[in-house]
Amino acid sequence: MAVLAHAEAGEIAARLRTISLPGHQDLREPENGLVMLRGRVGGDGAPFNLGEATVSRAAVRLASGEVGFGYTLGRNSEKARLIALCDALVQSRDFGAAVERDVIAPLREQLMVRRKQQAEETAATKVDFYTMVRGEG
Amino acid sequence: MYVAVKGGERAIENAHRLLANARRGDQSVAEVSLDQISEQLGLAVDRVMSEGSLYDRELAALAIKQARGDLIEAIFLVRAFRATLPRFGASEPVDTGAMRVQRRVSSTFKDIPGGQILGPTFDYTHRLLDPSLAQGFVPEAPAVAEASTAPTPRVTDILGRDGLIESSPQAEDGASVGDLTREPLNFPADRDLRLQNLARGDEGFLLAMGYSTQRGYGRNHPFAGEIRFGEVEVEFAAEDVGFAVPLGSIELTECQMVNQFKGSATEAPCFTRGYGLAFGQSERKTMSMALVDRALRARELGEEALAPAQDEEFVLSHSDNVQATGFVEHLKLPHYVDFQSELGLLRKLRKEFAEASPDADAPDAMKEAAE
Numbered sequence: 001m002a003v004l005a006h007a008e009a010g011e012i013a014a015r016l017r018t019i020s021l022p023g024h025q026d027l028r029e030p031e032n033g034l035v036m037l038r039g040r041v042g043g044d045g046a047p048f049n050l051g052e053a054t055v056s057r058a059a060v061r062l063a064s065g066e067v068g069f070g071y072t073l074g075r076n077s078e079k080a081r082l083i084a085l086c087d088a089l090v091q092s093r094d095f096g097a098a099v100e101r102d103v104i105a106p107l108r109e110q111l112m113v114r115r116k117q118q119a120e121e122t123a124a125t126k127v128d129f130y131t132m133v134r135g136e137g
Numbered sequence: 138m139y140v141a142v143k144g145g146e147r148a149i150e151n152a153h154r155l156l157a158n159a160r161r162g163d164q165s166v167a168e169v170s171l172d173q174i175s176e177q178l179g180l181a182v183d184r185v186m187s188e189g190s191l192y193d194r195e196l197a198a199l200a201i202k203q204a205r206g207d208l209i210e211a212i213f214l215v216r217a218f219r220a221t222l223p224r225f226g227a228s229e230p231v232d233t234g235a236m237r238v239q240r241r242v243s244s245t246f247k248d249i250p251g252g253q254i255l256g257p258t259f260d261y262t263h264r265l266l267d268p269s270l271a272q273g274f275v276p277e278a279p280a281v282a283e284a285s286t287a288p289t290p291r292v293t294d295i296l297g298r299d300g301l302i303e304s305s306p307q308a309e310d311g312a313s314v315g316d317l318t319r320e321p322l323n324f325p326a327d328r329d330l331r332l333q334n335l336a337r338g339d340e341g342f343l344l345a346m347g348y349s350t351q352r353g354y355g356r357n358h359p360f361a362g363e364i365r366f367g368e369v370e371v372e373f374a375a376e377d378v379g380f381a382v383p384l385g386s387i388e389l390t391e392c393q394m395v396n397q398f399k400g401s402a403t404e405a406p407c408f409t410r411g412y413g414l415a416f417g418q419s420e421r422k423t424m425s426m427a428l429v430d431r432a433l434r435a436r437e438l439g440e441e442a443l444a445p446a447q448d449e450e451f452v453l454s455h456s457d458n459v460q461a462t463g464f465v466e467h468l469k470l471p472h473y474v475d476f477q478s479e480l481g482l483l484r485k486l487r488k489e490f491a492e493a494s495p496d497a498d499a500p501d502a503m504k505e506a507a508e
Contacts (some may be wrong), residue, residue, distance in 0.1 A: 038231065040230045042289055049227070051327070053193065119237070122256060124280035124282040
C-alpha cells in the first residue's frame with residue numbers, strides 16, 4: 001500500500017478505471033487532520049516531536065463486506081478514498097489479483113523508475129577522492 | 138485621559154484592500170503560482186514548513202504568497218492554520234538511517250561507507266550573481282552515474298561501534314514524548330522538548346546562538362560528523378486499522394555534530410554529540426540546531442554554563458519567531474491608555490521635582506509637546 005501513498009490521486013483513479021469495480025460506500029467520510037511526526041535523538045535514540053504534517057484519511061466498505069482504510073500525507077481526500085478503496089479491493093477474492101496487477105504493480109514500477117533516476121543523478125555527485133592526481137614535482 | 142478609539146473599521150478595510158493590491162503588484166506582470174513558489178523557491182518553502190512546524194508544501198507556498206514573501210509572517214499563517222485541524226495521533230519515529238540520501242557529507246572522515254555525496258548544494262559555488270538566470274534559463278540535464286546499492290550508515294554509528302562516541306539516550310519504557318504544543322514549556326526541560334523547540338525555532342536566532350558558541354561563548358569544539366538530506370518514509374499506527382500504515386515520504390535534513398570529549402574516573406573518554414533535524418533541505422538550520430542542542434547539554438555534562446547558548450531558559454524562551462514577533466509587533470497596536478497613565482505619572486513626578494527645586498529649569502515647552 002506504500003506505493004499508493006506515493007502516487008498521485010489522478011494516477012490511482014486512472015488505473016482503477018481499467019477495472020469494473022464492485023459496489024462500495026464510504027464507511028467514513030474522508031477527513032483531513034494532522035499527524036505529529038517524530039524523530040529520534042541522535043537519529044537512533046529516544047523519540048521527540050519534530051513537527052506535524054497534514055494527513056487525509058478515509059474508510060470504504062465493499063458491498064461484499066471488505067473494509068479498507070486509506071491514509072496519506074497531504075490534504076487530498078479523494079486520494080485517501082481511492083487508497084481505502086484499493087485496500088478493500090486487495091482483500092477481496094474477486095478483485096485482489098486485478099488491483100495488484102493493474103493498479104499497484106504499474107504504479108510501483110513508475111515509482112521505481114523515478115527513484116532510480118534520482119539515485120543516478122545523486123550518484124553523479126559522489127566525491128571520488130581517488131581520482132585526484134597529484135601535480136608533478 | 139482616555140480618548141475612545143472608534144471609526145477605524147473603514148480605514149482597516151481599505152488598508153487590507155490596499156494590501157491585496159500591493160501583494161499583487163503590477164498587474165501587467167504575471168501572477169506567481171503556488172507550483173512556481175514550491176518548485177523554484179523550494180528552500181523558502183522548507184523553512185516555512187520547519188518553523189511553521191507543519192509539513193505541507195502547498196500550504197507553505199500559499200502562506201509565502203499571502204505574506205508577500207515575509208517568511209515569518211508566512212510561518213505565523215501556517216501555525217494558525219494547524220490549529221484548525223484535529224490531530225489523528227503521532228507517527229512512528231522516522232528512521233534517518235534508512236534515508237534515500239540525496240546529499241550526505243562528513244567533515245570528519247574522508248572515506249565514509251557509502252561515500253561523500255554532494256547533491257544539490259550551494260557549497261563550492263563562487264557566490265557570483267548569475268545574469269543568465271534573469272530570464273529564460275534552461276539548465277543542462279543532471280549528470281547520471283550508476284546508482285550505488287551500498288548502505289549509507291550514519292557516521293555516528295561507525296564511531297559508536299568502537300565506543301569513541303557516546304550513544305544516543307534511549308527512552309525509558311512507557312515514557313511519554315513531551316509536546317510543547319500541548320503543555321507549556323517548564324524548566325528544566327528534557328532533551329525531547331528542547332529538540333522540539335529548536336526544530337521549530339527561528340533559523341536566524343539559532344544561527345546566532347550556534348555562532349556564539351564557536352566564537353567562545355560556551356565553546357564545545359564541534360565537527361560536522363555528518364549532514365544528510367533526503368527522503369524518509371513515514372508510518373502511522375492508525376487505531377482503526379490496527380497496525381502501522383504508510384503515509385508516504387517526507388524530505389528531511391539531519392546534522393550529527395561531534396563535540397569535545399567527556400570522561401570520568403569510571404568512564405573512558407569519548408566524543409559527545411549535538412543533534413539537528415528539520416523538514417526539507419535546511420542545512421544551516423540543522424547545523425545551528427545541533428550546536429545549540431550540544432550547548433544546552435552543559436548541565437548534563439557537568440560543564441560550566443555561563444554563556445547565553447548554554448542558558449536553557451534564555452534560548453528556549455526566545456527561539457520561537459511567532460511568539461517573538463507577536464510580542465515585538467504588538468507595540469505598534471494602540472497603547473493609548475497605557476501611555477496616558479505613564480504620561481500622568483511623569484507629569485506628577487516633574488511637578489514634584491519642580492516644587493522641590495524651584496531654581497531648576499521648568500521646561501514648559503516639553504510639557505506642552507507631551508500634550
